[in-house]
Amino acid sequence: MLPKFGSPYQHACIMDKRDFLKTGGLLGLAWMLPTGRLFASANNAAGGCVLIPSETPGPFPLDLTANPFYFRQDIREDRTGAPLRLRLKVLGLETCGPMPNVRVHIWACDADGVYSGYPFQQGGQNTVGETFLRGFQITDAEGVVEFLSIFPGWYPNRVCHIHFKVHVNSSYSAVSQLTFPQAEKQAVYTDNAALYPNGPDPLTPAQDGIFDDGYAYQEATLTYNTDTSEYESYLEVTVQGEGLPTGLQELRNARQFVLGQNQPNPFTDHCVVPLTLLAPGEVTLELFTLQGRSAARIEQRGLPAGEHLLPVDLGELGLAQGSYAYQVEVRNAQGTFRDVRLMTSAR
Numbered sequence: 001m002l003p004k005f006g007s008p009y010q011h012a013c014i015m016d017k018r019d020f021l022k023t024g025g026l027l028g029l030a031w032m033l034p035t036g037r038l039f040a041s042a043n044n045a046a047g048g049c050v051l052i053p054s055e056t057p058g059p060f061p062l063d064l065t066a067n068p069f070y071f072r073q074d075i076r077e078d079r080t081g082a083p084l085r086l087r088l089k090v091l092g093l094e095t096c097g098p099m100p101n102v103r104v105h106i107w108a109c110d111a112d113g114v115y116s117g118y119p120f121q122q123g124g125q126n127t128v129g130e131t132f133l134r135g136f137q138i139t140d141a142e143g144v145v146e147f148l149s150i151f152p153g154w155y156p157n158r159v160c161h162i163h164f165k166v167h168v169n170s171s172y173s174a175v176s177q178l179t180f181p182q183a184e185k186q187a188v189y190t191d192n193a194a195l196y197p198n199g200p201d202p203l204t205p206a207q208d209g210i211f212d213d214g215y216a217y218q219e220a221t222l223t224y225n226t227d228t229s230e231y232e233s234y235l236e237v238t239v240q241g242e243g244l245p246t247g248l249q250e251l252r253n254a255r256q257f258v259l260g261q262n263q264p265n266p267f268t269d270h271c272v273v274p275l276t277l278l279a280p281g282e283v284t285l286e287l288f289t290l291q292g293r294s295a296a297r298i299e300q301r302g303l304p305a306g307e308h309l310l311p312v313d314l315g316e317l318g319l320a321q322g323s324y325a326y327q328v329e330v331r332n333a334q335g336t337f338r339d340v341r342l343m344t345s346a347r
Contacts, residue, residue: 055176055210055218058163060115064105064136065167071292071325074148075135081111081150082192083230086220090143090166091238098143099239100261101341103167105136106147111196113155122155137290138325138342141265151188151231154201159208160185166239169247174239179205179215184222188231252337257281257330259339262312266344272309273326273341281332285310287317287343288325295319314345321345 064070076083086106090099109115113122116130133152137145154160159179167173179185182204189200205211211218220235253259260274273285283300296317300310310328314321323344330337 054174057165057175058177060109060118061107061163061165061175062117062134064107064134068292069131070105070135071137071288071290072135073137073146073290075106075133076148076150077130077132079110079132079150081153081195082188083228084149084151085225085228085230085232086147086149086162087232087234088145088164089234089236090139090145091236093238093240096238098139098141099168100139100141100143102139102143102169103136104139104145105134105165105167106149106162107134107164108149108152108162109133109155111150111153113153113198138340140323140342140344141261148230151192153196153198154203157203157209159203159205159211160201161208161210164237166237168239170249171247172240176218176237177210178218178220178235179208179211180220180222180233188222250339253339256332256334256337257328257339259328259341261341262326262343266346268321268345268347269314271312271343271345273312273328273343275308275310275328277303277305277308277330277332279332279334280304281330283308283310283331284329285312286327286329287312287319288327290323290325295324312343321347 088104088106090102090104091097092099107115110133112125114125114127115121116127116132116134119126119128121127133149135147137147139145149162152160152162161177161179163175163177165173165175186200189196193199205215205219218235220233222231222233224230225232256278258276258278260276262271262273264271275283277283281303283303285298285300286294287296289295296319298310298312300308312326323342325340325342327338327340
């Protein structure tokens with residue numbers, strides 16, 4: 001069943017943007033393992049999981065980790081096209097269960113088949129310095145991320161597609177691409193002809209060199225929601241691992257502190273963030289909206305080593321219910337260390 005769409009964006013008590021996730025946690029350097037494989041879908045007929053090779057990131061991936069600006073749900077900027085709300089659910093191979101708190105990047109071309117950030121594209125377009133249709137989110141407790149984009153166009157020799165990259169931890173990521181059912185895809189172009197001057201896509205996935213070895217588990221759903229006037233798409237993506245803190249940055253953090261998931265999660269108005277300090281230190285707990293804006297900042301001075309519960313009260317902070325990324329920064333004699341989770345408040 002397609003998950004429910006339409007979670008409202010939260011815009012409350014916005015503060016100046018800070019160096020969000022700059023050097024720690026989910027923004028640590030990520031390498032793709034040479035033998036890394038990624039598969040999409042839930043179960044096969046035998047009740048297990050089906051692996052398919054990971055795909056090339058393509059010629060226009062950029063490195064989103066270098067710029068926290070890209071932490072955002074709405075990636076459209078000034079691009080025009082049919083609105084597309086995309087949801088990806090990340091599952092772990094070992095358990096086939098949801099993987100919370102992993103970073104998912106997506107990037108796509110615009111309605112004309114042009115990517116942001118690169119020169120010498122079709123039509124002679126140069127988009128160096130532009131950032132449209134790129135972004136990342138952090139999976140929630142159900143392993144889900146959501147983006148608001150436009151339905152992508154196509155360009156010569158490639159079928160319509162969207163790139164995505166799942167950062168399991170700071171030392172391992174998996175990269176792939178998704179496409180759409182042929183009839184539904186062509187209907188988008190036909191029904192929105194004024195927005196897509198290149199017309200219907202001349203290729204099927206089977207004619208595309210990326211997908212011609214099989215794409216059944218990379219084909220996202222595509223439906224139209226008459227209530228919101230948006231196209232909606234959903235894909236389950238399973239990657240190797242369990243989301244354990246085994247990357248280099250996570251192991252470095254583990255020598256200083258352990259950050260837990262907020263309890264309860266989801267919550268209504270109040271929760272606590274478990275934090276264990278292995279040495280005395282100063283602690284900052286900062287909340288960010290899913291558009292990357294700092295929403296609240298809580299300072300805890302002179303905390304001793306040991307277990308702590310950091311309280312979060314949305315009412316006292318002047319924040320509406322919704323999902324927030326929370327970053328904990330620990331400063332002690334060994335340096336500054338950061339880690340990130342996602343919390344969700346709902347009735």
